[in-house]
Amino acid sequence: MIKYIIEVKDILLEMPSLPYSFAVKYAMIKSDYFYSLRKSELTSMNNILNYQHLLNIVLCGILIAIVLFGTLPLFILTAVFIALFLSVKVSVLVQYNLRLKVVLVVAYIFAMIVQIVFYATAVFPANGTDHLYLRIIAALFLPLPFLLEQIVVQNKNSSFYLPSVEDITTFTFAELQKNQERLRHSMASFSRIRTVFSPNNMxxxxxxxxxxxxxRYINDGSLAEDYFHTAAESLDDPYIYIIISNTGSAASELISLFTQKQFNHASLSFDQDLKTIVSYNGGERVYPPGLNQEMLEAFHKKADASVLIYRLAVTRKQKEKMLTTIREINETGSAYNILGLLTKHSLRRNIMFCSQFVYSMLQIAGANYFEKQPGMVQPTDFIELDYHRQLEYVSEIKF
Structure with missing residues (x-):
């Protein structure tokens, strides 16, 4: 009622000659009209949201169907269709400049190629074996090209201006050096990315x-009894040796793009001669991925590969605890936690990645010198989080 009185007053101020009864009637009609408009807009918005919700359900259903029943041709055709659809969309339907359109189309084609290589070599290998979790990852990869447009054009409205003559004359030598260093760093990063995503590495x-x-555990008994005999002989050595390496393997180089760290592998050794190096790794295509002994020579996978060796003071009892745990893992079984690199979580106790394993062994023996969830530990954390200087640097090996 108060709303009507205010509207009647406004109407009479606009049209003083209008009778009061007509003003009241007009206010009621006007109010009901705008209410109906607002109600109509609200209904339309709800319809859009319901449609989007239904569309999301349908897309999820399609992805689930592809996971359960998809074949290699279906995955490839889906990836090709998405790439073609998005290429046509940005080329014809969207008002982008020519350069941006070319960048997006090239990005879609590159994403399609990577997807096809992944599907053909990993999800549906030539030996005919496939795993459900790989199908799930493959299905999750399918919608990723839709994110490329958002990533590429998120800064498309940024404005860039050439410096004025006054600005140019105020450039200092230090600024020129800084810009030169940035350019050098950018070129090095580009070269590194090109190397990592080379066809051979992929x-x-x-x-x-x-x-x-x-x-599930796929590595069982890869450590021979000779390993445990050699490790037992070094129990009187008052140190456990932590090896942080930059091997240059394809997987290590890919991980380094995300961690922005040079060293991306961690191992343990019970002796100073490094005859008992052990960690979680891919098995070098000799042993199944999981807990495996490592040879120092295997770290040399590129020209500038290097290994940092540190030692941590421990008691004989602590080394015995670690060695006993490693024996139990070797007998029970293990697997490399490849999903844990993303999820930072293990589905089973003996499924770990390298730094997760090293930290877990230190933690079990009560020798961990920093606190962190094992699944969150990176190889360089053993050095960077040594706030109380518990580690002692031994040497660096360059190949």
């Missing part, structure tokens, strides 16, 4: 995925 990474399992 084939090696994707071709190795079908050997892994993040759900």
């Amino acid at each position: 084939q090696e990474i994707f071709g190795d995925l079908n050997r892994h399992s993040s759900f």
Whole structure:
């Protein structure tokens, strides 16, 4: 009622000659009209939201169907269709400049190629074996090209201006050096990315995925009794040796793009001669991925590969505890936690990645010198989080 009185007053101010009864009637009609408009807009918005919700359900259903019943041709055709659809969309339907359109189309084609290589080499390998979790990952990869447009054009409205003559004359030598360093760093990063995503590296990474399992133990008894005998002989050595390496393997180089760290592998050794190096790894295509002994020579996979060796003071009892735990893992079984690199979680106790294993052994023996969830530990954390200087640097090996 108060709303009507205010509207009647406004109407009479606009049209003083209008009778009061007519003003009241007009206010009621006007109010009901705008209410109906608002109600109509609200209904339309709800319809849009309901449609979007239904569309999301349908898309999820399609992805689930592809996971359960998809074949290699279906995955490839879906990836090709998405790439073609998005290419036509940005080329014809969207008002972008020519340069941006070309960038997006090239990005879609590149994403399609990576998807096809992944599907053909990892999800559906030539030996005919496939795993459900790889199908799930493959299905999750399908919608990723839709995110490329948002990533590429998120800064498309940014404005860039050429410096004025006054600005140019005020450039200092330090600024020129800084810009030169930035350019050098950008060129090095581009070269590194090109190397990491080379066809050979992608084939090696994707071709190795079908050997892994993040759900069951696939490595059983890879450590021979000779290993435990050699490790037992070094129990009187008052140190456990932590090896942080930059091997240059395809997987290590890919991980380094995300961690922005040079060293991306961690191992343990019970002796100073490094005859008992052990960690979680891919098995070098000799042993199944999981707990395996490592040879120092295997770290040399690129020209500038290097290994940092540190030692941590421990008691004989602590080394015995670690060695006993490693024996139990070797007998029970293990697997490399490849999904844990993303989820930071293990589905089973003995499924770990390298730094997760090293930290877990230190933690079990009560020798961990920093606190962190094992699944969150990166190889360089053993150095960077040594706030109380518990580690002692031994040497660096360059190949």
